[in-house]
Amino acid sequence: MLEIIIDNRDGYLWDISGIVSDVTYKTARIGRASSMEITFLKGGLYEAKEFKYTMGDVVRIQFGNTPMFLGYIFVIDDGRDEQVKITAYDQLRYLMVTEYYQGTNKTATEVLEHFVDRLQLKMEVLIDTEYKIPTIREDNVKAMDIICGALESTLTATGERFLFFDNFGWLTLRNVKNMVLDLSLGDDSLMFDYKLKTSIEDSYNVVWLTQDNTDTGVRTVYPAQDSANVAKWGFLKLVQNIDEKANAAQIKRTLENLIQLKNRVGRSFQIDSIGDIRVRAGCYLHIDIKEIGIDNYYMVNECTHKFDGDEHTMTLELVDIRKDDKKVTVVT
Incomplete structure (x- = not known):
């Protein structure tokens, strides 16, 4: 049922489906590349002498007629016995590099497009997350974390949750509602x-948004709380800073989204x-x-x-x- 191809990128394509003993395919929602662990037997009687596998080789896997995974070999566990295990990751693995980013009024889509272009990755035409993040300043942070932070800011401000992932060799961004x-x-x-x-270890029934005025040096606190839950759980407070330029409507909407997301x-x-x-x-x-x-x-x-x-x-x-x-x- 599984078709497993290793592409050495030198003109050779190896179908190893018949010698694979087990496969483990993992995906995570936030902050990690998909991985594929493949265990196979080497040194068989009919193994071609040209057969090889090395770092960076392309791994393509289909399940029946359905494309399943496209990634690149990062780990090879080999030894004197006949079993070999290779681990391949999809394109998101290349977003684990340390980067920097500064931007004003940028959407999460624009942040993702920036790093896709910078790191020469492949992507589909991305949907527009629409919400413009007032200010992003990140230095010495993984590109993956900067993108995830932009998506989290979008969720907090709008209540809309987006997922980005590698769709068989093409980075894509989708609203989870779809x-x-x-x-x-x-x-x-x-x-x-x-x-x-x-x-309730990651739950909060009190949320404070703080807003700093750089001209006056004054910090304003905007609170929201669920008093009934405070009585049941105790005082679980979350404090977050909001951009200085956010207006009253934006502050109110962010408070409502945060308390609904965290207070349960x-x-x-x-x-x-x-x-x-x-x-x-x-x-x-x-x-x-x-x-x-x-x-x-x-x-x-x-x-x-x-x-x-x-x-x-x-x-x-x-x-x-x-x-x-x-x-x-x-x-x-």
């Missing part, structure tokens, strides 16, 4: 195990199930587990596909990132 799969996992569908975790119990869980190659980090899918009262859509935070012979399984780390509909009074 990444809902027609797939349900649970009691009666594909799942064979789960683990549930609830936590975090629920995450792991599901082990039969594999479906459509599933990757960043997509939504339906979860139905009656024992714990879950019947809703969740986002895949991390996804691991494992192929062992004819067996295809996947392990999903799922998060509930839906906005809470409860309205919290914002004081400005």
